[in-house]
Amino acid sequence: MELTHEENDQVLRRREKLQALREMGIDPYREERYERTHLAADILNHYEELEGKTVRIAGRIVAMRLMGKASFMHLQDGSDKIQIYLRADDLGEQRYGLLKLLDLGDFLGVQGEVFRTKTGETTVHVREFTILSKALRPIPFGKEKGEQHWYGLQDVELRYRRRYLDLLVNRESRQILLNRCRVVQATRRFLDKEGFLEVETPVLQPLAGGAAARPFITHHNALDVDFHLRISLELYLKRLIVGNIEKVYEIGRVFRNEGMDRRHNPEYTLLELYQAYANLEDIMHLVERLFYHVCLEVRGEPYIEYNGQKVDMTPPWKRGRLLDLIEYYAGVQPEEFATLESAKAAMERKGLPTENEHTVGGIIEKLLERFVQPNLIEPTFVTDYPIETSPLAKKHPQDPRFTRRFEGYVACQEVANAFSELNDPDDQRERFEAQMRMRAAGDEEAHPYDEDFVTALEYGMPPTGGLGIGMDRMAMVILGADSIQDVIFFPQMRPKG
Known part of the structure; x- marks a missing residue:
């Protein structure tokens, strides 16, 4: 400095x-x-x-x-x-x-x-x-007079780069970061009390699976092999379900070689859990109780603040089908997603570019992000996601174009992603093959073909409910932080010069 x-x-x-x-x-x-x-x-x-x-x-x-x-x-x-x-x-x-x-x-x-x-x-x-x-x-100590504080470190970028100074002189910043730790601690206590076993799985992986994201790649000198820093915790945790560990979770660092903004950091903390003999509705109830518990423990009340209004985290949360919400907020009818051509036409009508869209599912999720998400202030579960963007979830029994998947939203932020997990090895193999075709067509974030995971499924996996929660995003929402960088002690920054 x-x-x-x-x-x-x-x-x-x-x-x-x-x-x-x-x-x-x-x-x-x-x-x-x-x-x-x-x-x-x-x-x-x-x-x-x-x-x-x-x-x-x-x-x-x-x-x-x-x-x-x-x-x-x-x-x-x-x-x-x-x-x-x-x-x-x-x-x-x-x-x-x-x-x-x-x-x-x-x-x-x-x-x-x-x-x-x-x-x-x-x-x-x-x-x-x-x-x-x-x-x-x-x-750069500030000044105090009664309850008023004048901080000596105002530059936001400098606060992130010199976080140790930020912790010393900015009381609010310090409290948010300490409370972020309490969010993680409260989450662990809740899951431990629910009977989940905390485990650790590999950070270095031969294939970066479990999510749609570009990985970081590193080289193992002794083995002379390239490895990927994990982008998800999912596939190894589900292998443990196959191994008869019925309730399992991990809170660990994952890495995605993508952009940085107010809601994203390329290195972040992810919670994933899996419960045998549980379905999507069971996981919904778990998420509701988890957020309610953490909010009470950290804030002392079941409310968060968002844009000057109180948002009640008390169960039950609202529920809505994805296509119904798109119809309500964007005015696009469900039948407009019958073909890729009609879906692109609907997207263009709403003023969004389509040149990089190759699947109906991708278009549906873009419309969700643009028109639905900004309206989801109250805690809400959005269900029935397209199969193209959900390669690890069970098909919806009434409509195989969609899956048994939900995302949870609070204060216009996605805070949870969950499946009734796909446990049919033949179906999983077909999904992976479809993802490989998408990759060949230019989708760099399509899921890789993980043959070892398919082999694990062939040994049999019970019906399972799974959940992923970005702990940084969860802390950001519960604590009312404006940026994800505010709840990460040392956020990634662009090198100076």
């Missing part, structure tokens, strides 16, 4: 202070640990119990007022910040003089008694202190 002239001057002054400390025999980087008795939040929340008692705390200096014989600072740890009070009479003139060699951002460990100032602020009266680390660069 480029420093301004003023910041360069600050770095020089901080290095001069570091040198002065070392010349006095004090190395700010020597300490390996500091034993704390309390966190800042413990003291603030339990003042009555701790008043007058000795505590040991440590944290980063985020505010300081140095005066002649007495000084105040605020130390911030991972829980909160608390004021400390230091006097020359308590520390001795020489020790007190070291305070002039400290800067905002330095780490300090202190021991002293808990009291309240005349203004009522809980404070630690310091009897001894230890310098634990020194910050050589100035930190």
Whole structure:
């Protein structure tokens, strides 16, 4: 990060202070640990119990007022910040003089008694202190007045590139990212309580299957073979269903070699689960209860905020057939999807380009994305997806052009994708062959032919319900974040220069 002239001057002054400390025999980087008795939040929340008692705390200096014989600072740890009070009479003139060699951002460990100032602020009266680390660069701390905050780090791109600074100085950003962790933790607790077993499956795969996406490719030197970074967790988890592990899930990183925008990051966290002897409706009920549980645990209420309105996550969610919703929101009749030509004509009538569309199913999903999705604010399950875009789902028994699949939408975002899983090996082989024809016709995201997975199905897989949820997207919706980058600690960024 480029420093301004003023910041360069600050770095020089901080290095001069570091040198002065070392010349006095004090190395700010020597300490390996500091034993704390309390966190800042413990003291603030339990003042009555701790008043007058000795505590040991440590944290980063985020505010300081140095005066002649007495000084105040605020130390911030991972829980909160608390004021400390230091006097020359308590520390001795020489020790007190070291305070002039400290800067905002330095780490300090202190021991002293808990009291309240005349203004009522809980404070630690310091009897001894230890310098634990020194910050050589100035930190862009903002200013506070009551409940108002003026943040020193406003540039969005810089916040993403220097997330450690964002966490230090932007309270809202920090809270969203910490709550994202709580979303994942609450999801795990829910699934564990439901009897699902968490497993791990390969990240490096000979074939990138389970989704329609372009993979990243890497080379295994010892084997002299190219591998793909996984784009999905699906096919290995379903192999475990074949192996008689009846309720299984994984929360893991997947990688898709695609564009970046407000809703997409090429590396993200995916939840997939599979339950033997369960169908699509069972998975719907599971999704409803999962989102309700996580929302309650993280937000403390069954509502999220979207564009100033409350969205209720309480089950049951709305349900709607895909073609019915397209007819309602786009005015395209179901019979217009009878042939590729008529579907293209309908798409052109709605003002969308068709030159890259080679299947009716692809056109249906484009119309969903353009006309239906922006209206799905309340939690809604959209069902009956076309077979061309759902190669791993069972056919719909009443209409084999469609499948037993749903997507869940909340606040205009897709938050879940689920199937009654295809377990007919012959049907699966035919679907893979159809996907290979699509690939030969130019569809780079068509599903590869996974012969080993077909072999696994030939050993028999029970009726199974499956689900995929992007955890970043789930966190984004539940926490009301504007961008997926806001719920990822280190989002992918374009290299500078």
